[in-house]
Amino acid sequence: MVSLFVGGAVLAVSGWLVWLSRGREHRGHSVAGLLALAALLLWAWMVAFHAPVERAQGLVQKIFYVHVPCVIPAYLGFGLTALAGIGFLRSRNESWDRLAAASAEVGVVFCSLILATGPIWAKPVWGHWWVWDLRLTSTLVLWFIYLAYLLLRGFAFGSDTARTFTAVYGIVGTAAIPFVYFAVDLARGDTLHPSNPAREGLPAAMSETLGAGMVAFVLVFGFLTARRLAAARLESDLLEASERSPVG
């Protein structure tokens, strides 16, 4: 049931973003913003009052409701970046490039949140801020790849060549992710990180809170990416206008 809601939110948000990036109109931002806000409030209430305090770990376990839901918008952002990169290389339509830029930036924000919240939980529970374990290392490498992507964007701004290059790097970076995961898995062996199946055994109140967090974060991702798309559109309009009538 929870995964149905989350999957629906992911599909709806990505569809909306692709549609937004194709058109000139920016409709639905305030509705999306209000929806995201409502979902965030509901999630915050559930974290505080609905989900029970875990017996062994105590209050610190509640960071789980921030940490885990961030994974979905982070991967959604990187997935959209690669897809939009392929779209750009095929069609040369600038709107794909804007979608790639917007979703990479917002994806990096969520990926940073994963990396920041993990150690806060790990210190009291594992006794270490950081261990070189499968999930941690591969998430860090993923973050590096998209940081490099954004740097490349920053250094090569505006031209069609730059758009092509960033699209290529987005595709190559995404192709490397399974290998990174595999290599780190092979090298490091056992993982300390709680696995996905462990989540199946969660009490209902916990998994509902988690699901609410996932839906809320996906909506926030959608809202932020839509705003970023609008800003990217303004940027390119401005660039065009300044090229048409250079000042001075």
Add this chain to the structure above:
Amino acid sequence: MSGARVAWAVLRKDLLLDLRSRDRAGHMGVFAFLVVALLSITLPESPEAAGAWVPALLWILLLLTSILGLARSFAAESEAGAVATLAGVACDRGWVFLGKAGANLIALLALQLWVAVLAAVFLDVRWEAAGWRAAAVGALGALGLASVGTLLAALSVSVRAREFLLPVLLFPLVLPVLVICARLTAESLGGDPTPGLWWGVLGLYDWVFVLIGYFVFDHVLED
């Protein structure tokens, strides 16, 4: 001109340039020598303690040195304004990629030979015990570095601050090659046994990135 002939012409031209100017080879060779000397001075003296680190250090050294060569791999074209000429070949531009990557692969293999000699002399690495396995790891690792590196060098050639950008783009992507090759090299030198699957993953990585390079190079060399 057929694709294979274009690839061969590009490869031959790059290697000839390297042989005649010796810029690239000289820089890489001296740099590798310096780092191996530094390693042999700074590593602990007991051979067991040093031996555990050597394979990983050698692969990191190869990666760092390869950056020097890769960063220059499109320099001749971009300085002579000949990138557009390369882009104008009368065949699929993927063949240009194969030629460039082939030249980089050969340069990397030569570098590996040099580093292997240095490591044998200064770090006491016994390659004769490692045999063909170490050579095979070296070749597969070099192919992975050359394919990803050539593609990224082409991406960063027209970007400002490319010397800074290339490592940032390259390192996270070649992490799998580095991890797997370091482990396999350690195994060939008598370390812990590794599952055969690792060879398969390394080969698959090479294959995937040669293919991606071949297909996206058409877009990279566009202008």
